[in-house]
Amino acid sequence: MSTPQASKNLIFLTILLAFILSASFVLAAPAGSLPGPRYFIKTSNPFWQKSLGVRHIFEGGFTSDLSGIQVALVKIFGLEIEPVEELHILPVLPEEVIAETIEKIIENPTAKPAVNISARVSPSDQTPWGIEVIYDNPLIASTSGGNEINVAVLDSGVLKTHADLKNRVKQCKDFTNAKTPIKDGICDDKNGHGTHVSGIILADGGNDKLGIYGVAPEANLLAYKVCGNNGSCWADDIATALRTAADNGSNIINMSLGSDNESFLIKDAIGYVVSKDVLIVAAGGNDGPYPVSIDYPAANKLVVAVGAVDEALLVPDWSSLGINSSTSPFVVEEKDMEFGGPGVKVESTWKNGAYAVLSGTSMSSPHVAGLAAKFWQAGALEGTRAQVTRDLLHQLAKDLWIIGDDNATGFGLPQIK
Incomplete structure (x- = not known):
């Protein structure tokens, strides 16, 4: 039987506990x-x-x-x-930001200040070299494909008013807000990385068709902000976004982010997503040329891991490496690199409404994700479409670097044939 003093002590401890734990x-x-x-x-x-x-x-x-x-x-x-676990947007190397001034675009010194002049900044190339390589067509003027395919981009958000992306945005969610774990309708990108990645996948040239084109310009964008403006991303926010994307009808998910370590929260979420017949594509990492430098989540065998190649289809020194040479050839296993994709000096949409040129496997992954959207196997048996699409990408791959299933590019560079 407790004494009055013991009861008082218990009450005191309970109040103290509540006080210490409270946010106030x-x-x-x-x-x-x-x-x-x-x-x-x-x-x-x-x-x-x-x-x-x-x-x-x-x-x-x-x-x-x-x-x-x-x-x-x-x-x-x-x-x-x-x-x-804390992950990060994979480092990119900014080469240039293409931003012509309105004065250079519209030479009209007599225009009155009250006149509302609307002008757009143009890309240096509407179909950058990465698009030409994926389409295997150096003369391509525009792209097509991805109709009714939903691609979720888990990144730093997106500039949803960008002329080349505004018609593509289907969903916009913020998983980084300190007070509200999931905010609908908000996905502002103050970093620029997510806007750049999204453009590679599905930029549609804008209503005037003067902008830049992504691989699958008819696809829908699910812009999920999982990384803060400084590029850091919590694993629980990513895991929740993965599950949300699967539950909200995504066909493909791109993650141009990574860490040396695997998060059990993300690993469990990946298993859930794949069970929903969703294909996940991720950047392999920029930690080369060291062996076994591939990042997670790309290193998970359920995820399509993509390394980088340059315009000459050579592997840059900084592109991470898998362990393909130590595993069964042309069988995707843990820590294998699956593909190589354009990742050096890639031009795409940017956070200020203009365009930027960046390098990194962050740019390689969306090229493959876009191709998956273009060739999504909707006619395959339900429950197998993601795997059938993945198998098709293997068939489309052009062997690069070392002959066979190599550590840098795996099956090779998938191209339209």
Whole structure:
């Protein structure tokens, strides 16, 4: 039988616990800074969910941003916690930003200030070299394909008002907001990476057909912002976006992001997505020429991993390598690179409404994702369309680099034949 003093102590501890765990106790973070470290808390107890705050709920637990005091306290109470993996937009090498001024586009010095002059900035090439290579046509003037195919781009968001993308945006969601884990209708891209990647896949030249073209300009864009403006991305946000994309009708998902380590949250989400007959394409990484430098999630065998090639179809030193030479030839296994794609000095849409030239496997992956959208095997048996499309890409691949299933480009460069 408890004594009155013991009861008082229990009440005091309960109040103290609630006070410490409450968000009001934690000092506000400086403006613009990231939240405290994020953890996966291995419990489904509603008390802890309410006390700590829930970012996302998963099987066996939930994620939350915890202060140092909160981490210490939950450990005292015997809860198991695990840090959430932080991924990053794969580094790209900016070469130039193509931004002609309106004065150069419209030479009209007598125009009155009150006149609303609308002009657009033009790309240096409407069908950049990567498009010419994928289409195997150096004279191509425009592209086609992807009608009714939904491509989710998990990245830094998108400039949904860009002339070459605005007609393609079907969904727009932000998974990075500190207060609201999923915000519909918002996917602003202040980084530029996501806008560039999206354009490679499905830019449609704009209503005036003076803009740039992606591989599959009739496809629909599901723009899911999973990375902050600084390029960092939490694994739980990515995992939730993957599941959301699968549940919202995506056929293909592109992820031009990565980490040296595999996140169990993302791994589980990938399994769920693939079970929904969705094809996932990811950038292989920019950590070459070191062996076994391929990044996750591309290294997951359920994901199509893409390395980079340049305009001469040579592999740049920085493109990551898989372990293909140590695994069964032409059988995709863990840490294998599956394809090579255009990834050096690639021009595409940019966050300011103009165009930019970037390099990285971040650019290679969307070329393959776009080709998958163009050749999506909708006529295949339901439940097999993603795999049948993947198999077709293997058949379309042109052998590159070292003969056979090599560490840098796997099956080779998929091209339209």
